[in-house]
Amino acid sequence: MKKTIIICQLLAFVSCSVLAQGDINIYPSNWWVGMKNTNLQLMIHRDRVASEKLSMLPYPGVKLIKQSKAENPNYLFIDLQVSAAAKPGMLKFRIDNLQSPEAVAYRNFEYELKPRNKENGKTRALGVTSKDFIYLMIPDRFSNGDPSNDIVGGYRDQTSNRKDKFSRHGGDFKGIENHLDYFNQLGVTTLWLTPVIENDMPLMNEWGNNVAGYHGYWFTDHYNVDKRFGGNDGYKQFCDALHKKGMKVIQDAVYNHVGNHHWFVVDPPMKSWFNTSQGDKGPNHREEVFYDPYASQLDKNAMLDGWFVPHLPDLNQRNPYVASFLIQH
Incomplete structure (x- = not known):
């Protein structure tokens, strides 16, 4: 089932897109020091990474607890303990090719531990209460502020047609941002958007109709915002604009399923x-x-x-x- 997360700051999927250093992808893309839960599990995705040797250079307050292989040799899970003593900085990892010991070691890669904002819960990231007036919307259906991103090259769905109720209509962050004064006039304090995470899916047959993922519930990459809405940078700009107006954002997330092109x-x-x-x-x-x-x-x-x-x-x-x-x- 889907679950709604209240945010007034940008989460990991916005603060840094998928961390790709060479052909290495690491999830989550970054983490923070000072978290109540000191456990952190990294998922590393790289061609046959399980057949290689991974090590972490010493870092004060951070301990590599264990490494776990998956059935698929392209994955490796790394369990870390990030203690309260850990400071913001870059963890340094090294991968060596065990299949070719004589080969030069794979380039070192880094993983960022960021500082938490001390204003969380005070002047920002306040959450919502019964005093808030929440406006729920499907971004694609609200307003098209940037027609240039209606169709994005490389995406599987290359259609946008406002005359077709099953197609994308072109609504985006810029379109919402252009109407923030309208929401203020209504007394709205919080915008709740249906999911904005990337849905790089082709048109799919649902009950005899060719349907686009305009609603946002077909995730294909948890760590990127859909470019047809404005992408990661556009989302940050949108949230900043809302906060300047004294408004909040509710980020809708889906934990039940993903799209089959994830x-x-x-x-x-x-x-x-x-x-x-x-x-x-x-x-x-x-x-x-x-x-x-x-x-x-x-x-x-x-x-x-x-x-x-x-x-x-x-x-x-x-x-x-x-x-x-x-x-x-």
């Missing part, structure tokens, strides 16, 4: 990353099974593990690696 669907870390007991069958939508003492396990599984539609693989949150990836995002 990079970890194309190259899954392990078989148990997704719920597969129902294959690509949809859920039975019998929510009452969760409080019915006589409900069958078959019905419970069908509700919990069923894929919403065939192109939205259902995430297995019982897998601890999946849980860490989602929680840390």
Whole structure:
């Protein structure tokens, strides 16, 4: 199911896009010192990284606890402990090629620990209360402030048609930003956007219709904002503009599923990353099974593990690696 996260600051997926140094991708893209939970799990995605040797240079307050290989040799999970004594800075890692010991060591790569903003909970990142007036919107459907990003080269969906209710219509951050005074006049204090994370999906068949992912619920990269809305930089600019008006942002996130063109669907870390007991069958939508003492396990599984539609693989949150990836995002 989807869960809403309240934010008044930009999260990891905005503060730094996917960290790609050469052909190495690290998730989450950065972290912070001073977190209550001192545990941090990094997921490293690189061709056959599990067959290589990874080491971390000494860093005060940070300890490498363990390394875990996945079924897929292209992944490696690194558990770190970031103590309260750790200071902001760059962790330095090294990867050596065990298949060719005589080869020059792979370039060192770094991972950033950022300082937390001391104003969180005081003058920023305040969350919402019953005093807030929340306006919910689908960004693609609100206002087109920048027609140049309606169709982005390289994306699988190359359509934009306001006459088609199933197509993208071109709404973006700039369009919303252009109407902030309108929201102020209404008395709105908080904007709740449907998900803005990248949905690089082609048109998909849903109940006989060719549908675009304009709503934002088909994630393909958790650590990038969709360029058709304005991308990472556009999102930061948008949030800054809202804050200057004294307004807040609610970031909508999806923890139940992803689009089938997500990079970890194309190259899954392990078989148990997704719920597969129902294959690509949809859920039975019998929510009452969760409080019915006589409900069958078959019905419970069908509700919990069923894929919403065939192109939205259902995430297995019982897998601890999946849980860490989602929680840390």
